[in-house]
Structure formats: structure tokens, C-alpha cells
Amino acid sequence: MKKIYSHPQSLRTVSTHYCPGCGHGIAHRLIAEVIDDLDIRERVIAVAPVGCAVVAYDYWDFDCSEAAHGRALAVATAIKRVRPQNIVFTYQGDGDLAAIGANETIHAANRGENLTVIFINNAIYGMTGGQMAPTTLLQQKTATTPLGRDASLQGYPLKISEMLALLNGVKYVERVSIHTPQEVIKTKKAIKQAFQNQIDGIGFSLVEIISPCPTYWEMPPVQALDWIKDCMLKEFPLGRIK
């Protein structure tokens, strides 16, 4: 009989600390599955910066490094340069990648570092309690935009993936979502592509994953999935950007 399902070797058999309905668990698992599929577990080095996924190293079963808030791509740049044979990826939230770490993101991308970036966009700061992220939608209420995000005061949702796609050093950018099983399958495909690109020496590859945060969106998990479809995807359309 052919075995068609098993727990990924790259994912430890522990329960996570994530809230019910959070997207991180799905994203972690997809990465673990891709790493198993590509048979690179023993070559992978992950960089998990500050954010909800700061303890991702407790869930993945391969080498991992912490990074200060926003500095994942500086840390990853150095690891990859020192160990070009290893497969190095960062797993960053929207605050980390697009706010405090925007400079590191832009310059690592512009240097064309041969890295894989998994960018979790849930339009909010989860770890610190639901404050505005650079990707927070207009009118979206957060702890720091209690009246809703107002463009005249807080600017617009930052489309950093589109910005990065303009850079010559960037080879692959795709925005995916995990709000339906069908989109989850597409997400895995994009993650695989981003890792394969690094293995093939193609260069800087980024996958932006639209991910639910029911707790700080203050809605039940199922409604959060609908909110992705009805609201987030209007601001952040899915598909290959570069």
C-alpha cells in the first residue's frame, strides 16, 4: 500500500502556542513539507526574528537562528555568505519585514542575496497585542488605530512585495493566501518554488502569505477567512508579482 500522508520530518510533534484559527501553524507545516519534499532538512538554516513566530525553532526540526526585530535578512545574509552550500530562509511578519526591518529587506533584496523569504502578512501586530502593522487596511481598527486606520494620519497599506519586485536583485515574488484548501495548495507550490530557486542559485525569492489573525481581528476563525477573501485580497491581490 502506498503511504500518502505522514507527519513531516521537519516538523516536531509538539503543539504550538498559536491562537485558534491562526495561520502560522499552516505556514510552518507547509514549509516543513517542502523541506522534506526537497530533501534539504539537513542543509536548512532558518532565521526566526521577533514576532509571533519567534519560537518557530521549537516547532521546526532543523537548525535555526533568532534575529532581533527587523534584522532577519541581515542575519540571513551573513549566514548564507559564510555557508553558501546551506539553504537559508527567513520567516518574517509584516511588522518585522515591512516596518522596523524595511531597510534590511530592501537592501538584502537589492544585493540579490540568494535567500528564500517567507513573509506572513496578517495586517496586524500579533505578538504585542494587535497594534497597527504597515499592512493594516484602511478603516481597520487596531490597538493603535482605535478609530480605524486613517490614510491622512497613518498612510496607506504598504505593498512591499510590489516595491521589491522593482529591484533588479529580486528574482521571484508571489503573493498567496491560506484562506481555502485550494489556496493552501497554491501556497505550498509557491514556497517550493522559492526554495528551489535558492537551490538552483537563481536568487532572492519572496513569498507573501496572507494569513488570518482571528484574535486581533476580533472575529471567529471562519469569519477571519471570509475577511481575507472580502477585504484583504482587494488590497493585496494574489498571484505572481515577479
Added chain:
Amino acid sequence: MSKKILMTGNEAIAAGAIQAGCRFYAGYPITPQNELIAYMAKYMPQANGIFIQAESELAAINMVFGAAAAGARAMTSSSSPGMSLKQEGISYIAGAELPAVIVNMMRGGPGLGNIAPSQSDYFQATRCGHGDYHAIVLAPSTVHEAYYGMREAFDLADKYRNPVIVLGDGMLGQMMEPLEVAQAAAESSKYKKPWALSGCLGRAPNVVKSFYLHEGKLEEFNLLLQKKYKRIKEKEQRAEVILADDAEIVLVAYGSMARIAKAAVKTLRAQGIKAGLIRPISLWPFPETIFRKLSAGRKKRSLLVVEMSYGQMIEDVRLSVGDRFPVEFLGRGGGGVPSEKEIIAKVKHVTGKKLHR
């Protein structure tokens, strides 16, 4: 056989680092340490090492974090304002117990200050940034010492898995002196790094982190750090002592300032004043044992701390000697450098002796 070449302190630090097996450098331009980054840009690739001009001081120190985590001998360099930006990263390096070397060629402050030599970052280097950690701090005083001190800096970093700060100033960085460069390469490979990130082939996964969320775990980790710091304090105090045994006045100065103090000691001795010098080389751990030993010699004497600041190292001197000797101070800030003449005048004032000009 070794050859003699003329080099600035900044270049000597870079050359000494490469000679010590440093194979990763990331930095950001800032005066007065630009000769260092330029030397690295030219010679690091020739040594099959990695040079990156980072987009910021923050990126540079975090690149050093990554390179150190991957097992390389890694360093960055900067000057005062840039050093402030690196503080968070240095704390992470200390918290993750990574070996790394950070050079600060100090300039005048506060704020943007100026680009003249200064020693006003002593507190920052020896008291460090957020969290209860220590960096080992070494203060070379000559181009020769800057060059050879880099090997020691990397060895200490690897030995203790701890950040090492090399604290110089703009004067040392930009002055040229003849230097005999070492021919034999450093034995950096004697420090094994089984904790480094290399992929988990044939072993359990490694994790580099400074995060301890569960109750009690961070305190446990801090106690381990404190044990390490105690070991470093016991074993790694360094100082140069000149004519201190019989001295009625002992000057205390480090780095470039110590060279001027040394000249003052020579002049004072020639004039019949028993002057001596203690030059701390390790600023953390501060060489307190050497100060304690002072009591064994002459019972009555004064100490005169001379700094290119308004008095920072003097706190460590006072903590080391307690109330056994009066501790006087001479210092200038903002790029001002106490001259030999000013030191001699101060000695005259302190000892109450008339001196020849």
C-alpha cells in the same frame, strides 16, 4: 622573517584581524575609522573572506551576529554614534553567547559631536547596553598593539563565546607607525564550535537564541552568564605598569592618552618626581588586582586619572582602590586632549611640588 611596514592604527586593526583568522567583516562608513573599512574591502576578499558594506550600523552588527552564528570569526567597526546604533545587536550577541569582535574608534560627543579623538564612550563599552551582560573590552595604545591585539580579541571571543570590544580613538586610528607584521597565521581552528549553525546533518538541530520565555529559565541563563563573567574577571585582567612601585604619584590612563601620560612620567622622573603609570589594557574586566597590589608598595601616594573625557574610567579606579589613596582627575572632552604640559602642571598641583620647566 617579518617585514616592517608603515600603517595607520585603523589599517593595523584590519590587517591584524585578517591575520587572526577573521573571515567576515560588515561595516558602515563613519569617520574616524574609514581606513579600516577600506582596508577590509581591499584585503578581505584576497584572504577568501567576506566583506559587506552594510546598509546601516544595525545591519552590520546583525550580519556579524549571523556570521558568528554560522561559525565564522566575524567583526565590525564603527565610531561613537555608530556604536550607539550597534548596542542592541551587541546585547543579542552576548545573549546568544556568540563570539564576535566590535571595534569602536571613539570620537567627540554627545550627538554627532565631532571627528576628533575622544574617550567618552568608556561607560558605554564597559557598562554595555540593555540587559545584564558584559563585553570584554580591550584598549590598545599603539599601532603595534592594535595589530597584535586583534588575535587576542578573537581568541578571547572564541574562548568565552562573548563579544569583545576593541576600544580605540581617532588618534590611534589615524596615526601611522612602523609595524612588523606577523608571518604565521593564527590558529583559529583550535576553538571548536559544535553549537554553530551548519545544517543538522548527522546531529540534532542547533538553535542560536537569547530568548527564554518560561518562568525561571532566563534567571538560570543569567546565572550561567554571571559565572562566565566571574571567570573572565579572575583570568583576563590586563595592564601595563611602569615605575609604580616607588611612585608618589601614579598616573592612570589608557589607549592614546596613556602615551602622553608615559611621556609625562619620563619628564617628571627626570625632574626628580617619583611618578609612575598604570595603563589598563583590559577595561572590562578592569585590572583591579593591580590597583589592589599598590598598597604593598609605598603607603603614601596619590593617583591621577587622565582621560579624554570628563571622568569615566576614574569610577573604576576609585572602586578598585577604595579610600586607600586619594584619586585625582584631569580630563578634557569634545575632542580636547590633555597635553603633557597640562599633566605635569596637575601633578605639581597634586603633589605640592615646584617643578622646572
